[in-house]
Every structure is written in C-alpha cells, then in structure tokens.
Amino acid sequence: MSDKRTPRNTVGKPRRRVDGRAKVTGQTRFADDVALPRTVYCKLLRSKVPHAIVRSVDTTKAERHPGVLLVLTGKDFPITFGILPVSQDEDPLARDRVRFVGDPVAAIVAKDEATAADALDLIEVDYEILPTRATPLDAYENPAPRIHDYGEEGNVHKRVSFQFGDTEEAFGASDRVFEDDFFFQGNTHLPIEQHASIAAPDQDGKLTIWSSTQVPHYLHRSLARALAIQAAHIRVIACPNGGGFGGKTDPFNHEIVVAKAAMILGRPVKIALTREEVFYCHRGRHPVLMRFKTGVKNDGTITAMHLKTFIDGGAYGSYGVASTFYTGALQTVTYRIPRYRFEACRMFTNKPPCGPKRGHGTPQPRFGQEVQLDKIAEALALDPAQLRLKIVEQPDTITANYMHVQTIGLSDCIKSVVRRSDWAGRFRKLPHGKGLGLACSSYLSGAGLPIYWNKLPHSGVQLKLDRSGGVTVFCGATEVGQGSDDVLVNIVAEILGIDPFDIRCITGDTDLTPVDLGSYSSRVTLMMGNAAIQAADRARDLLAQAAAKKLDVPKDRLVFAERRVFDTEDPNKGMTFQEAVILAETEFGTLGTTGSYTPPRSPARYKGGGVGPSPTYSYTACVVEVDVDPRTGWIHVPKVWIAHDIGRALNPVLARGQVEGSVYMGL
Amino acid sequence: MKSLLHLSLSVNGETVETAVAPYKTLLEVLREDLNLTGTKHGCELGECGACAVLLDGQPVLSCLVVAAACEGRKITTVEGMAGRSGQLHPLQEAFADLGGSQCGYCTPGILLTAQHLLEKNPHPTRDEIAEALSGNLCRCTGYNQIFEAVEEAAARMRGPK
Numbered sequence: 001m002s003d004k005r006t007p008r009n010t011v012g013k014p015r016r017r018v019d020g021r022a023k024v025t026g027q028t029r030f031a032d033d034v035a036l037p038r039t040v041y042c043k044l045l046r047s048k049v050p051h052a053i054v055r056s057v058d059t060t061k062a063e064r065h066p067g068v069l070l071v072l073t074g075k076d077f078p079i080t081f082g083i084l085p086v087s088q089d090e091d092p093l094a095r096d097r098v099r100f101v102g103d104p105v106a107a108i109v110a111k112d113e114a115t116a117a118d119a120l121d122l123i124e125v126d127y128e129i130l131p132t133r134a135t136p137l138d139a140y141e142n143p144a145p146r147i148h149d150y151g152e153e154g155n156v157h158k159r160v161s162f163q164f165g166d167t168e169e170a171f172g173a174s175d176r177v178f179e180d181d182f183f184f185q186g187n188t189h190l191p192i193e194q195h196a197s198i199a200a201p202d203q204d205g206k207l208t209i210w211s212s213t214q215v216p217h218y219l220h221r222s223l224a225r226a227l228a229i230q231a232a233h234i235r236v237i238a239c240p241n242g243g244g245f246g247g248k249t250d251p252f253n254h255e256i257v258v259a260k261a262a263m264i265l266g267r268p269v270k271i272a273l274t275r276e277e278v279f280y281c282h283r284g285r286h287p288v289l290m291r292f293k294t295g296v297k298n299d300g301t302i303t304a305m306h307l308k309t310f311i312d313g314g315a316y317g318s319y320g321v322a323s324t325f326y327t328g329a330l331q332t333v334t335y336r337i338p339r340y341r342f343e344a345c346r347m348f349t350n351k352p353p354c355g356p357k358r359g360h361g362t363p364q365p366r367f368g369q370e371v372q373l374d375k376i377a378e379a380l381a382l383d384p385a386q387l388r389l390k391i392v393e394q395p396d397t398i399t400a401n402y403m404h405v406q407t408i409g410l411s412d413c414i415k416s417v418v419r420r421s422d423w424a425g426r427f428r429k430l431p432h433g434k435g436l437g438l439a440c441s442s443y444l445s446g447a448g449l450p451i452y453w454n455k456l457p458h459s460g461v462q463l464k465l466d467r468s469g470g471v472t473v474f475c476g477a478t479e480v481g482q483g484s485d486d487v488l489v490n491i492v493a494e495i496l497g498i499d500p501f502d503i504r505c506i507t508g509d510t511d512l513t514p515v516d517l518g519s520y521s522s523r524v525t526l527m528m529g530n531a532a533i534q535a536a537d538r539a540r541d542l543l544a545q546a547a548a549k550k551l552d553v554p555k556d557r558l559v560f561a562e563r564r565v566f567d568t569e570d571p572n573k574g575m576t577f578q579e580a581v582i583l584a585e586t587e588f589g590t591l592g593t594t595g596s597y598t599p600p601r602s603p604a605r606y607k608g609g610g611v612g613p614s615p616t617y618s619y620t621a622c623v624v625e626v627d628v629d630p631r632t633g634w635i636h637v638p639k640v641w642i643a644h645d646i647g648r649a650l651n652p653v654l655a656r657g658q659v660e661g662s663v664y665m666g667l
Numbered sequence: 668m669k670s671l672l673h674l675s676l677s678v679n680g681e682t683v684e685t686a687v688a689p690y691k692t693l694l695e696v697l698r699e700d701l702n703l704t705g706t707k708h709g710c711e712l713g714e715c716g717a718c719a720v721l722l723d724g725q726p727v728l729s730c731l732v733v734a735a736a737c738e739g740r741k742i743t744t745v746e747g748m749a750g751r752s753g754q755l756h757p758l759q760e761a762f763a764d765l766g767g768s769q770c771g772y773c774t775p776g777i778l779l780t781a782q783h784l785l786e787k788n789p790h791p792t793r794d795e796i797a798e799a800l801s802g803n804l805c806r807c808t809g810y811n812q813i814f815e816a817v818e819e820a821a822a823r824m825r826g827p828k
C-alpha cells in the first residue's frame with residue numbers, strides 16, 4: 001500500500017483465500033484436469049543412456065502400430081529452445097545427441113496413453129555411446145568430448161569472476177583469516193502435481209496450450225521460437241499449478257512437442273508426465289562445492305570475503321548462467337562485507353539439468369557462509385547470535401557488489417528467535433547430543449531485471465468495471481499455490497472497498513491478461529501488487545470523481561468501504577459501490593484501467609550486475625533445536641523458531657503458510 | 668484382450684454404469700471415464716496419497732485399486748463431500764478458512780482421509796491426526812495448518828458443548 005494510505009478493508013486481515021472454495025471442492029482445474037473432445041495422448045521416448053550420439057531413430061514399426069496417429073523425432077524440430085537467451089541449447093526431441101538418462105528422443109501420439117506407451121517400445125534408436133561425466137570434477141578433468149559445443153571451454157559452461165575492492169590487502173590486515181570448504185548436495189522440488197499439458201488448435205487455427213507452468217509468458221516466447229509461429233497466434237493458459245517451487249519455470253520439451261502435434265493433427269493432444277519423468281525434468285537446486293575465505297577482526301567484524309563456487313549444472317543450460325551469478329550475488333546483503341571477491345564455475349555433466357529451486361542458487365552459499373560464521377564465533381569465543389547482531393548490514397546501504405539494501409529487519413528477526421528459543425539460557429548448555437543453532441538468510445522480492453533484456457513493465461494489471469457493479473481483474477501472474485490470485489483480489493478489494501468475493505479474477509492467460517513475467521523469485525506480491533495498486537487507484541479515482549459530483553463533496557473526502565462510497569465527515573451521505581460505478585460509466589463511458597510495475601534502476605552497473613538487484617530484500621533468522629543420537633547419528637529436530645522480515649502480511653493466513661511450508665521443505 | 672468391462676458403481680450416492688478397459692485403475696476410471704477430476708493423479712505409485720478416495724467408507728489409494736474390483740461398491744470422492752445448495756463439509760470449510768490448502772493438489776485426498784478419521788474418532792489428538800494423514804504428502808503447507816484445520820473441523824462437527 002502507498003504510504004499515505006492505511007488499510008481499512010481487507011488487507012492484513014486473516015481471510016479465506018478467494019480460490020479456497022475451489023481447492024477444497026476439487027474444482028480447481030489443473031492442467032491434467034482439462035478435458036477436450038477428440039483428445040489424443042502423447043508419450044515421450046526418453047534416452048536410457050546418459051551420453052551418446054544418436055546415429056538413427058527408426059520409427060517404422062511404431063508408425064504402423066494400431067492406434068498410433070503420429071510419431072515425431074528430432075527431425076521435426078530444427079530449432080532449439082531454452083529459458084535464457086544465452087542458453088538456447090535444448091532440442092524438443094534429440095537431433096543428434098542425448099546428454100542424460102531421460103533426454104527425450106521421440107514422441108508418440110496415439111488414441112490413448114496405453115497405446116502410446118506400447119508403441120514407444122517399437123522405436124529403435126541406434127546410439128554411439130560416449131563417456132559419461134557424472135561429477136563436475138570428472139567433467140573438468142576430461143574436457144573431451146564436450147557435452148555441448150558452446151560454453152567457456154571443454155565442459156565448463158560458465159565462469160564468473162568479480163573483484164570488489166582489494167580483498168588480499170584486507171586479509172593481510174585482518175586479525176584472523178578463515179578458510180573453509182563446504183558442499184551442498186542439491187535437491188529437487190517434487191510438487192505433488194506432475195507436469196501436464198494439453199494443446200489444441202482453436203476455431204480459427206491458432207494454437208492454445210494449457211500447461212502446468214509457472215511462466216506462461218516465457219513459454220509463450222519459447223513456443224513462438226521453437227515452432228516458428230508468431231506469438232500473436234499462440235495462446236498460453238497457465239493452469240493453477242499443483243505446486244511449483246521453481247520446477248515449472250522452464251519451457252519444457254513436452255510442451256513444445258504436444259503443441260506441434262496438435263497443429264499437425266488438428267485436434268487436442270495431451271501429455272501428463274509420470275513421477276519418474278518429473279525427476280528427469282528436474283531443474284532442481286544445483287549441487288555446489290564452495291570455498292569461503294573470510295577475514296575478521298578479533299571482535300568479529302568482517303574485513304573481506306573471497307568466495308569460490310564450483311557448480312554441477314547437469315546436462316543443459318536452463319537458468320544456469322543466472323544460477324551461477326546467484327551463488328555469489330547475495331552474500332553481501334545480510335552482513336557488512338566491505339570487500340568482496342567472487343569466482344564461480346558451472347560445469348556440464350550427464351545428469352538431469354539443474355535450475356532454480358526456492359532461493360535460486362542462493363541457499364547453497366548461504367549455508368556455507370552461516371556455518372563458517374559459527375566456526376568464526378567459536379574460534380573467537382563469541383556468541384554466534386551476538387556476532388551476527390554486531391555485523392548486520394545497515395539499512396539504505398550499497399553493498400560492496402552494488403546491491404542496494406533498503407530496509408533490513410534482520411536484527412529484529414535475530415532478537416526475536418533468540419528470545420523465543422531462550423538462546424541465552426540454552427545455547428552450549430544442553431546435554432550431550434542436543435543443541436541449538438542459529439542461521440540467517442535473505443532473498444529477493446523479485447529480480448530487478450527480466451531474463452531477456454528489455455525496458456518493459458515486469459507486471460501488468462487490467463481492471464474492468466461495469467454497471468452490474470462487477471469488477472474483473474486481469475493479470476498474467478500464475479497461481480502456483482502461493483495465493484497470488486488472492487493477493488491480486490485483496491489489493492483491488494482494499495482500494496475499492498468491496499468484498500474480495502465480489503471480484504472475478506482472471507490470471508495466467510496470454511490472450512486475456514497483460515504480461516506478468518511469472519511466479520518465481522518471490523516477485524509476484526511486490527510486482528503484481530504494485531501494478532494492481534496503480535490500476536485500482538485509477539479506477540477508484542474515476543468512481544470518486546463521479547460520486548463526488550453527485551454528492552457535492554470534495555473527492556478526497558470520499559471513503560470506499562463496505563461496498564459503499566461515502567463522505568468521511570458524514571458517512572450517511574453516500575451511495576452503493578454499484579451506484580458509483582453506474583455514475584462513472586455514465587460520465588466517462590466504458591470503464592477500464594491499467595497498472596504496471598517496473599523495478600527501479602539498480603546501482604549495479606557492471607557486466608553481471610543484473611543478477612542480485614531487487615526492489616527490496618526479505619530477511620529471516622532461525623533457531624533450530626537438534627537432537628543427535630550419538631550412537632546412530634540419527635538427527636531429530638524437535639523445534640524451529642523462525643522470524644521473517646516480509647513487510648506487511650496482506651493475508652496472514654497465507655503468509656504463515658508460506659513460512660511454515662518453506663521451513664518444512666528446508667528440513 | 669482389450670474388450671471393455673462393464674462396471675456398476677455407487678459414486679457419491681449415485682449409481683453409475685460405465686464400460687472401461689479392464690486394466691484401468693479406479694483413479695483412471697474416476698478421472699477419465701466419469702469426469703470426476705477432483706480426485707488427483709499424483710505419483711500413481713501409491714506413495715503420495717493425492718488419489719485417496721473412500722471405498723465402502725475406507726480410505727484407499729485409487730491408483731492402486733483395479734476398477735474391476737469395485738463392482739457394486741460405494742465410492743466417495745471430494746465431489747461428494749459438500750451438501751446441497753453449496754453447503755461445504757466442515758472439513759472443507761476449515762481447510763479453506765485456515766490455510767489447510769495451498770496449491771490444493773493434495774487436498775482432496777487429505778479431506779477424504781480426514782473425513783474417515785473423524786467418523787471413527789470425533790476427538791482425535793494431534794498425533795492421531797498426524798498418523799491418519801501420514802500417507803498423504805503435502806509439499807506446500809508444512810502440515811501445521813492442515814492439522815489445525817482438522818482439529819477445527821472436529822470441534823465444529825462435535826457442536827457446541
């Protein structure tokens with residue numbers, strides 16, 4: 001909300017989310033729930049070998065199999081795709097190479113799923129097996145054969161090197177310098193909903209696809225490129241996702257394949273991946289080997305940090321270039337680090353591609369940084385909580401790598417969990433096998449830059465109001481479970497003073513809704529929310545002008561609340577919301593407003609400085625109690641205390657669910 | 668070998684007749700043949716609980732039940748939980764109000780499993796709720812709001828003291 005306005009209607013009140021009823025009645029329509037007449041079904045043949053040249057694909061027998069309507073191979077897809085402009089390295093179906101077990105090689109479309117699955121066995125693929133690079137070190141030490149023919153050299157996909165100030169000089173002037181190696185294993189999202197898509201030609205021959213995607217706009221662009229169809233002739237509808245967590249933020253092979261098949265066959269083609277196939281899609285958190293060199297004064301003040309990360313990217317680029325930058329971009333936003341050096345290296349390996357998962361590349365180095373801080377506290381005989389409080393970054397600061405920290409509530413978060421966990425009374429005082437630990441973190445509230453270079457808005461919202469009193473809000477944002485539809489409606493309801501359930505909400509549809517970049521990087525509430533504020537303010541202003549004229553009171557005395565528009569000095573003097581809309585429609589004609597949001601320009605003006613800036617950062621501190629069975633090593637976590645600096649919770653029920661769900665996934 | 672199998676089922680109190688491929692699971696028949704898409708296909712391996720329905724009042728994983736074994740039996744899906752005129756079941760009300768459902772994909776299976784629990788045990792403890800729902804995975808909520816919603820629904824169903 002803008003500073004001058006205090007919420008009085010819906011914002012900040014715990015409420016049932018607007019899509020809550022649909023979720024508990026089974027009426028939420030996920031992609032696999034979309035059923036269209038004449039639908040046929042697609043299955044993908046996936047490579048059973050991790051690395052090979054595809055010499056030939058013989059589909060003759062499969063094409064003759066009863067019930068098979070179409071067989072597609074790499075020959076049908078001459079154009080590559082990928083989420084980042086610099087990594088267009090994926091084939092919808094392999095043309096000449098498979099790079100991991102699960103890489104799609106061919107597709108069958110048949111009258112039903114079982115027939116398509118049977119026909120997969122009839123495809124004969126002749127592979128020339130290549131050596132498998134299973135680890136980043138293996139890939140580094142064996143530059144040939146190259147998994148991709150692009151990248152830095154050998155199997156190095158991306159190198160990054162930054163130097164912000166003379167770190168070596170600072171280490172020389174430090175009381176102590178700590179060097180520690182850490183390894184983060186990586187993991188996957190595992191939403192309960194498997195990826196599914198259904199594509200169909202519409203009445204005038206244009207393409208529509210319903211998909212479980214977090215990024216309808218990026219899928220829209222990828223389909224236009226890979227199928228060489230103009231984007232204006234493609235409609236992407238992002239169905240509500242049955243969980244995403246970053247696993248549905250890439251355009252995927254199966255989406256492009258069913259789109260092509262639907263255009264060829266002239267009828268709907270559906271694919272629903274199996275749980276096994278979702279593991280092949282992956283895009284999970286990158287495994288990262290990291291080395292932290294940190295100089296400190298005896299009081300714990302950090303003088304400099306030098307971070308090196310060595311990253312297992314898997315078989316494709318995906319978001320990897322951005323992920324590589326993210327393994328070092330946000331080290332500086334939690335604590336004061338006056339000089340900072342960061343080097344990173346992402347390797348291609350013959351495994352499912354890694355990508356963004358909750359925190360996109362930043363949880364891995366955060367883990368290393370926080371554990372090293374504990375080691376520093378131990379060595380300097382300092383309390384780890386007090387040490388952190390001493391070195392917390394200050395508000396309105398430009399960090400060494402030019403990230404702009406605006407507000408920072410990290411100290412309050414630390415104090416909160418320290419107090420609630422009785423840290424002072426229990427830290428280092430529990431019996432053998434039991435302990436408390438504390439760690440902090442920070443993340444974006446949306447990336448400051450889009451993934452492809454442009455100066456366009458990151459989020460757009462449209463409002464339609466008419467004489468029925470009905471309000472419809474349109475936005476390209478995607479409901480992935482986090483409650484973005486509720487955020488959107490909540491903000492509009494707050495400003496127009498109507499009930500959230502009076503508003504119809506249309507999201508994630510590239511034909512109907514203005515562009516929003518997608519549900520990722522914790523961006524939707526901030527970016528879509530600000531666009532919604534602008535659109536709703538403009539609508540409110542039109543209604544207020546018309547109502548003020550009718551009531552003969554100054555416009556700025558009008559209040560919008562409880563489905564009424566009234567004079568704040570004489571609440572009886574007013575009208576219903578619907579009457580205000582009718583007056584405004586009479587006065588101005590058909591009513592519609594728009595709002596958009598573009599993040600402020602970042603002070604990071606160097607190459608690579610596009611990764612890390614955010615309109616604002618969220619902060620968190622957490623104390624965890626851990627029991628370790630000294631005999632078995634079995635770990636049990638009886639309690640977690642957590643505090644988040646999230647700004648204002650628009651709907652506390654949803655905010656709490658986000659925090660608790662993330663704690664659980666973190667465990 | 669793929670000639671269709673005639674089935675008569677009692678689904679949400681209505682008798683339905685259908686002819687299905689004999690290899691189909693109850694999940695597939697509900698979703699694909701009867702258009703009851705409220706029941707979710709999750710892992711289809713019997714691990715996640717998203718497809719749970721009540722079969723003769725007992726929770727089952729519909730992805731592991733062959734439809735042919737359901738001839739003449741009673742099945743309750745999430746579509747059968749609400750009453751007439753849009754009256755939600757107390758569990759549905761509580762889940763919607765208290766954040767027990769985020770993405771909603773695990774929700775139908777959890778609601779039906781919880782309904783079975785509350786029919787057997789109107790006063791479940793937190794541990795009993797957790798145990799009853801231990802076969803239903805949720806990746807969004809962290810479970811606390813699910814457990815609280817079941818407790819709230821149990822209280823509402825018991826009525827004022």
